[in-house]
Amino acid sequence: MPSLQAGYAPNLGIFLKSLKTAPLESSIENLISLLKRRQIRNSRPCAIATAHLLLQVVAKFRWTDIGNLLERIQEVGQRLVEAQPREMVVGNIVRRVLGMIRDEAKEDRTEDASDSTSTSQLGSPRRERSESGSFRTEGGATSSSPLRFVSTDASTLSEASGDDVFGGRSQPTSRPPLLTSHTSYAVLNGVPVQQSMFNLLSATPTPSSTPPHTSSPHGKSTISASSLAQRIVITTRDLKAEVISGIEEIIDELDQVDDQIAAYAQEHIHSNEVILIHSSSLSVQKFLLKAAEKRRFTVIVAESYPNDHEATHAAVTGKVSPDVEGDEMSTETFLKPLSAAGITVILMTDATIFAIMSRVNKVILATHAVIANGGLIAAAGARIIAKAAKVHRTPVIVVSGVYKLSPEYPFEFESLIEYGDPGNIIGYGEGALVDHLEVDNPVYDYVPPDLVDLYITNLGAHAPSYLYRIVADHYKPEDINFHKPELQF
Amino acid sequence: GAQKVVPGPIATEPKKEDKTVEFFRHLYKTRTTSIAGASKDVHPAVLALGLQMSNYTICGSCARLVATLQAFKRVIESYTTPPQNSLSRHLTSHVLSPQIEYLSSCRPLSISMGNAIRWLKLEVSKVDVSVPDAEAKKGLCDAIDVFIRERVTFADQVIARSAADKIKNGDVIMTYAKSSIVQRALVTAHEEGKKFRVIIVDSRPLHEGKHLAAALVKIGMDVKYCLINGLSHNIQDVTKVLLGAHAMMSNGRLFSRIGTALVAMEANEADKPVIVLCETIKFTERVALDSIVHNEIAPSDELVIPGGPLENWGDIKKLQLCNPMYDVTPADYIQMIVTESGNVPPTSVPVLHRLGNESQG
Incomplete structure (x- = not known):
C-alpha cells in the first residue's frame, strides 16, 4: 500500500485522499484490506468509501460498451463484498451504481432509437425509470417505431400506477413470457427471474440475447451493427460523464441523508416525551438535535456495552474518542452532544431497559442494515429493547438512510450476525477464566419486522411492510445477486 | 467500587446541578462509605459490615441477612442492660436502632433483612423482664442461630435439592x-x-x-x-x-x-x-x-x-x-x-x- 502515511492508522479520510493519487488497482486492494481489517467499518464510512472507489473505477476504466463497464463494476463489487460480507451497504452501493449505469445506458439507447420520445431527465432519477425502463424501451428499439414505443410506454405506465398496491411491477402485455415475472419482491430475491436475464442481456448489445419470439434478432443486430461504432464514439463520453455524475449524486445523498431524515423529527417527537435510544448513531443524534430545536424532551441512552459503549459515552459527553470517531473525523463535522441542546440525557446500562420502559414514550433505534422484509440489523441488544418496548406497548421507530436498505434476504438470520472480540467481555488478563469459559459477544442483533412500528428514511416514514417496495425502487432485480455469480443465469 | 458520592466534582461546582433522575428522585439516598461520622453507638462489627455492604464485598440478599444477624449477635453479646431498664424495652430502641440506621445508610436494607429485623425485634420484645441478662442474651443468640439455620441454611439445602432434581x-x-x-x-x-x-x-x-x-x-x-x-x-x-x-x-x-x-x-x-x-x-x-x-x-x-x-x-x-x-x-x-x-x-x-x-x- 503505497499511499499509507506512517504513524496514522489508515481510515476513511486517508483512504479518500489516497484515491486521487494512487493507481486504481492498488486503491481497490487498499479498500479491500481496510474492510478486512475493520479499519473502515460501520455503514456510512463503508458506503462513502465504496462510492468514491466506484467513481474512480468508472473514471479510470477505458470501456467501449456499457457491458464491459457493468462487468468491471460487478467484478470490483464482488471483491469488496467478499472482503466484508456483513457490511451490507457495500453491496447496496454497488447495486445502486450498477442500476444507475443500466438506466443511463437505456436512456441513451432510447434517445438513439427514438429521439422524439426522450423522456429522460437527470434530475428525477430511478423511480420512474425503473418503472418504465428495461425491456419496454428495448421493445421500442427493436420495432424501431416511435409510435408503438410511445403507446406501450404509456400503457405500462398507467398499469404501473394501478399495480402499485400489489407492489408488483407492471407486466408488459405485449410479451407473454415475461408474465412469469414476479409480483412480489420476495420471490425475486431468491430466484433471479427471467426478466432479469432479458434486462441483463439487453444492456449488452449482443444480438443473440434477444428473446426468441420477438420480431428480429436480425433486425436488432442490423441496427446495432450499423450504428454501434458511431454510437460508441459519440455516446461513451457523454455516458461516462452521466455515470460519474450519477455516482456523485449517490455520494451527495450519503452526505445529506441524515439531515433529510432529521427533517421529519419534529413530526415524531413532542414536548416532554421520554425517548429511549440505544448505542451511538449519527443519524439518531441529528434526528434528536433537530427535534430539540423546537421541543424539550428527555432522552434515555442505553449504552450498548461492551462493543459500542465507548462511542456512546463519547457521544453523550461530547468528547471524541480517538479510535471510534477516527473514521468519521474527516467526513463528519463535530456534533454537539444532546445535552448541550437542552435535552436532559440519562445514561443507563442495557440491563435497565425493562425497568425504565414503563416510562418511555418512544424507542428510536439506529441500524446497521435494513433487510427487505422490514427487519433490521442493529447493535447487539437492540432486539431485547424492541421486545421490551413491545411488551410495554411502546412504539419503536427506526431511523435509517435508504442506502442501508439491502435487497438481501437471508433465510438464516444468524448469517448476518457478526461476533466480536470476547476480550471485551472477559479481559485476557483473567487467564484462568479465559481458558475454560466460552464467551459470546455478538456485535449485531436481528430485529424482526413485527417489533418495529415505523421506519423513517430520507424518503419519509414507512411501515416495515412497505420497505420491499422501496428496495424494488432502488435496485434492479438483475443486480441483486451480482456478487454471487452462481445464482445468476 | 468507587463510590465517592459527596466529594466528587459535582459537590465543588458553585451552583450544584441536580444530577438525580426525575423518575427515581424519591429513591436517592446518599451512601455512607466510611466510618467517619458514624454514631458512637454503632458496634465495631456493624461498622465493618456496613462498609463491606456498601462496597459489595458482602452482596446478595441472603448473605447480607446472615451477616447482619451475626453482627447483631455480637451486639447483643456485648450488651448489658443499664440499671432501671429492662432488656426488652431498652435493647431495641437504644442499641439495635442505631445499628440498623447505620447499616441502612451504608446500603438500603434488603427486604429479607427487613423481615429478619422485624422478627428479631419481636423476639426481643418477648423476653420476660424477670429473666436475668445473661440468660436472655443467650436465649436471643440461640434464637438467631435457629432462625438462620431454619430460614436460610436448611431452606437453601431444600431448595438446592429440589432445583437440582429439576x-x-x-x-x-x-x-x-x-x-x-x-x-x-x-x-x-x-x-x-x-x-x-x-x-x-x-x-x-x-x-x-x-x-x-x-x-x-x-x-x-x-x-x-x-x-x-x-x-x-x-x-x-x-x-x-x-x-x-x-x-x-x-x-x-x-x-x-x-x-x-x-x-x-x-x-x-x-x-x-x-x-x-x-x-x-x-x-x-x-x-x-x-x-x-x-x-x-x-x-x-x-x-x-x-x-x-x-x-x-x-x-x-x-x-x-x-x-x-x-x-x-x-x-x-x-x-x-x-x-x-x-x-x-x-x-x-x-x-x-x-x-x-x-x-x-
Whole structure:
C-alpha cells in the first residue's frame, strides 16, 4: 500500500485522499484490506468509501460498451463484498451504481432509437425509470417505431400506477413470457427471474440475447451493427460523464441523508416525551438535535456495552474518542452532544431497559442494515429493547438512510450476525477464566419486522411492510445477486 | 467500587446541578462509605459490615441477612442492660436502632433483612423482664442461630435439592448475574453427575455473573458467558432458566437484580420455563407494579469506566447517569417458584408469606 502515511492508522479520510493519487488497482486492494481489517467499518464510512472507489473505477476504466463497464463494476463489487460480507451497504452501493449505469445506458439507447420520445431527465432519477425502463424501451428499439414505443410506454405506465398496491411491477402485455415475472419482491430475491436475464442481456448489445419470439434478432443486430461504432464514439463520453455524475449524486445523498431524515423529527417527537435510544448513531443524534430545536424532551441512552459503549459515552459527553470517531473525523463535522441542546440525557446500562420502559414514550433505534422484509440489523441488544418496548406497548421507530436498505434476504438470520472480540467481555488478563469459559459477544442483533412500528428514511416514514417496495425502487432485480455469480443465469 | 458520592466534582461546582433522575428522585439516598461520622453507638462489627455492604464485598440478599444477624449477635453479646431498664424495652430502641440506621445508610436494607429485623425485634420484645441478662442474651443468640439455620441454611439445602432434581441430563440452564442459591443448585446437580450446560448472562456494572462463572468453571462445568447483549442469541438453546431473587412481591412479581426481567421476558417469548429459587424469608407483603416505585439507586459513579469518556461527567450540564439495582419481573413470566415449603406458582406468594409469619408468631 503505497499511499499509507506512517504513524496514522489508515481510515476513511486517508483512504479518500489516497484515491486521487494512487493507481486504481492498488486503491481497490487498499479498500479491500481496510474492510478486512475493520479499519473502515460501520455503514456510512463503508458506503462513502465504496462510492468514491466506484467513481474512480468508472473514471479510470477505458470501456467501449456499457457491458464491459457493468462487468468491471460487478467484478470490483464482488471483491469488496467478499472482503466484508456483513457490511451490507457495500453491496447496496454497488447495486445502486450498477442500476444507475443500466438506466443511463437505456436512456441513451432510447434517445438513439427514438429521439422524439426522450423522456429522460437527470434530475428525477430511478423511480420512474425503473418503472418504465428495461425491456419496454428495448421493445421500442427493436420495432424501431416511435409510435408503438410511445403507446406501450404509456400503457405500462398507467398499469404501473394501478399495480402499485400489489407492489408488483407492471407486466408488459405485449410479451407473454415475461408474465412469469414476479409480483412480489420476495420471490425475486431468491430466484433471479427471467426478466432479469432479458434486462441483463439487453444492456449488452449482443444480438443473440434477444428473446426468441420477438420480431428480429436480425433486425436488432442490423441496427446495432450499423450504428454501434458511431454510437460508441459519440455516446461513451457523454455516458461516462452521466455515470460519474450519477455516482456523485449517490455520494451527495450519503452526505445529506441524515439531515433529510432529521427533517421529519419534529413530526415524531413532542414536548416532554421520554425517548429511549440505544448505542451511538449519527443519524439518531441529528434526528434528536433537530427535534430539540423546537421541543424539550428527555432522552434515555442505553449504552450498548461492551462493543459500542465507548462511542456512546463519547457521544453523550461530547468528547471524541480517538479510535471510534477516527473514521468519521474527516467526513463528519463535530456534533454537539444532546445535552448541550437542552435535552436532559440519562445514561443507563442495557440491563435497565425493562425497568425504565414503563416510562418511555418512544424507542428510536439506529441500524446497521435494513433487510427487505422490514427487519433490521442493529447493535447487539437492540432486539431485547424492541421486545421490551413491545411488551410495554411502546412504539419503536427506526431511523435509517435508504442506502442501508439491502435487497438481501437471508433465510438464516444468524448469517448476518457478526461476533466480536470476547476480550471485551472477559479481559485476557483473567487467564484462568479465559481458558475454560466460552464467551459470546455478538456485535449485531436481528430485529424482526413485527417489533418495529415505523421506519423513517430520507424518503419519509414507512411501515416495515412497505420497505420491499422501496428496495424494488432502488435496485434492479438483475443486480441483486451480482456478487454471487452462481445464482445468476 | 468507587463510590465517592459527596466529594466528587459535582459537590465543588458553585451552583450544584441536580444530577438525580426525575423518575427515581424519591429513591436517592446518599451512601455512607466510611466510618467517619458514624454514631458512637454503632458496634465495631456493624461498622465493618456496613462498609463491606456498601462496597459489595458482602452482596446478595441472603448473605447480607446472615451477616447482619451475626453482627447483631455480637451486639447483643456485648450488651448489658443499664440499671432501671429492662432488656426488652431498652435493647431495641437504644442499641439495635442505631445499628440498623447505620447499616441502612451504608446500603438500603434488603427486604429479607427487613423481615429478619422485624422478627428479631419481636423476639426481643418477648423476653420476660424477670429473666436475668445473661440468660436472655443467650436465649436471643440461640434464637438467631435457629432462625438462620431454619430460614436460610436448611431452606437453601431444600431448595438446592429440589432445583437440582429439576435439572436433567442434556439441559441447558440459563441464569442471570449471580445468585448463591442458583449456584448451589447447579453445583449439586453437577456433583450428582448430571451432564448439562450453563449459560450465564451478566451485565454492567457489578459483573456478578463473572464470579459465578469462575466458581462453576473451577469445578469443571461447561459454562458459557455472555452479557445482556448476547441474551437473544442464546435463548433458543436454553431449556430452563433459573433465577435468584432479591424478594418476591405479594402480587407474584419477582424483585431481583436489574436485568432479570429482560431474561425472563426473552425466556417467556421463547417458551422456556422460568424457575425462581427463593427462600420464604425473602417474601414480602409489599406489592410492586413497576421497577420505579420501589428500587435502590446505586451511586452513578459506579458506571464510570476509569479512563473512559465518562470521567468528569458531572461537569456536563443536563447529563445524568442512572444506576438502579433492581427490576420487577411480571408474574406471567414466572412458571414456578421453588421455596423450602414447596414449589408454588407466583400467585401463592402471599399465602406462603402468611404461613411463614404465622408459624413464627
